[in-house]
Amino acid sequence: MKRALNFNAGPAALPEEVLAKAQSEWLNIRNSGMSVMELSHRSSIFEDIHHSAIHSLKEILQIPSNYEVLFLQGGASLQFSMVPMNLNAPDKYADYVITGSWSEKALKEAQKIGKTRIAGSGKNDNYTHIPKLDELSVSDDASYLHITSNNTIYGTQWHEYPDTKHVPLAADMSSDILSKEIEVDKFGLIYAGAQKNLGPSGVTAVIIRKDLIHESSHLPSMLSYNIHAKNNSLYNTPPTFAIYLLSLVLEWVKDKGGLKEIEAMNTKKAKLIYKAIDESDGFYKGHARSGSRSNMNITFTLPGEAAEKQFLQQAAEAGFTGLNGHRSIGGCRASIYNAVPYSHCEQLFDFMNAFKDTYKKCGTR
Numbered sequence: 001m002k003r004a005l006n007f008n009a010g011p012a013a014l015p016e017e018v019l020a021k022a023q024s025e026w027l028n029i030r031n032s033g034m035s036v037m038e039l040s041h042r043s044s045i046f047e048d049i050h051h052s053a054i055h056s057l058k059e060i061l062q063i064p065s066n067y068e069v070l071f072l073q074g075g076a077s078l079q080f081s082m083v084p085m086n087l088n089a090p091d092k093y094a095d096y097v098i099t100g101s102w103s104e105k106a107l108k109e110a111q112k113i114g115k116t117r118i119a120g121s122g123k124n125d126n127y128t129h130i131p132k133l134d135e136l137s138v139s140d141d142a143s144y145l146h147i148t149s150n151n152t153i154y155g156t157q158w159h160e161y162p163d164t165k166h167v168p169l170a171a172d173m174s175s176d177i178l179s180k181e182i183e184v185d186k187f188g189l190i191y192a193g194a195q196k197n198l199g200p201s202g203v204t205a206v207i208i209r210k211d212l213i214h215e216s217s218h219l220p221s222m223l224s225y226n227i228h229a230k231n232n233s234l235y236n237t238p239p240t241f242a243i244y245l246l247s248l249v250l251e252w253v254k255d256k257g258g259l260k261e262i263e264a265m266n267t268k269k270a271k272l273i274y275k276a277i278d279e280s281d282g283f284y285k286g287h288a289r290s291g292s293r294s295n296m297n298i299t300f301t302l303p304g305e306a307a308e309k310q311f312l313q314q315a316a317e318a319g320f321t322g323l324n325g326h327r328s329i330g331g332c333r334a335s336i337y338n339a340v341p342y343s344h345c346e347q348l349f350d351f352m353n354a355f356k357d358t359y360k361k362c363g364t365r
C-alpha cells in the first residue's frame, strides 16, 4: 500500500506508527475483548488511557502543577466562546491581537459575550506578519490578552510571545502546539484542537492556570471550565477514541525524544521548503514576511492562476495531497506538522524545483 504524501492543514497526517499501533489493538484492546470505542468511559482501561494522556501532555510540555489539563469537545471554535465566557468580567475588557482569520473569528465570538479591544492587528498588511511586541497595546486592566500562536491560513507564527505581566495570556495553539518547546507559565490559558499535532479531530486540549478557574454557576455546565475541571473532563461522555489516539501520539512524541528533537526536525523541514521558495528567482512567492514565517504552514503563490492550477494538478498526480491554499485566500500551502516525515519534505522540495524548471522552459505542459 502506498501512503499519500500528506500536506493537509487539518485533519492532517498522523504518525504511521500510531496508526499501526491502533490497528493492532482495533478488535481487542488490553485483552478486554473489545475495541477502545466499545469500552465504558468509566472503565479502568479507559481511565488509564485518559490519565496517561493527561500525564504525558504534562510531561512533554513541562506543565507546572498549578495548571489543569482538560480534554473538551466543540473544537477550538468552541473555545472562542468559552474563553470570554469564563475569563472576561462584565466591567472589564478582553484584548485580542488579530493575525488572521482564526483570531478574527475568536474576536467575533468574544464580542458577543462582553467588551473587547484590539491590541494589535496585521490586517492592513494582509496578515503577512505578526505585529512586533512593542507595537502591541497591552493594557494592564484587561481580563486577558488573546493571541493565535500560529496562523494556519496565512502561514505566520509568533516566535516570541508578549510579556503581559499579571494579565493572563490566552493562546489558540491549534496549529503549533507540541511543535516546539514553550514556557507554559507565560500563559494563563492555552487551547488547541487536536487535528494537527495532537491526534484526530474531536478532542480539544485546554491547559489552564488553576487560579483562572472560577465558580461559574451562571454558565451552562458544558461551557464551564470549573465543571470540567471538577469532573476531570468526565462530566459527560468524552470522545474516547480521540483521547486514545491522542495518548498514542503523545507516546510517539516521547519516543522521538520530546519537543527538543521535534522542534529541530520541524525547523529542518521548514528550512528546506522555504529554500525552494527563496531560491526560485521569484517563481514561488512566500506570503509571510521573514521573521513571521510559520514552521507549520508554508504559504506561497506561483506566477498566475494557470501555473498554480497546473502545479496542484501535477502534484496530485505525483502523490501529494493538501497543497492547495485555504479556500478563503487561494494560493498554495504545505502544512508540515510533526507527523510529516522529512523525506516527504525532500520529495516536495524536488517536485517544486522540477516544476519550476519545466514551467519556465515550456510554460504549459
Ligand code: PMP
Pocket: 010, 074, 075, 076, 077, 078, 102, 148, 150, 151, 152, 153, 172, 173, 174, 175, 193, 194
Ligand atoms: N484556530 C486555528 C489556529 C485553526 O487552525 C483552526 C482550524 N483549522 C481553528 C482554530 C478551528 O478549529 P476547529 O475546527 O477545531 O474548531
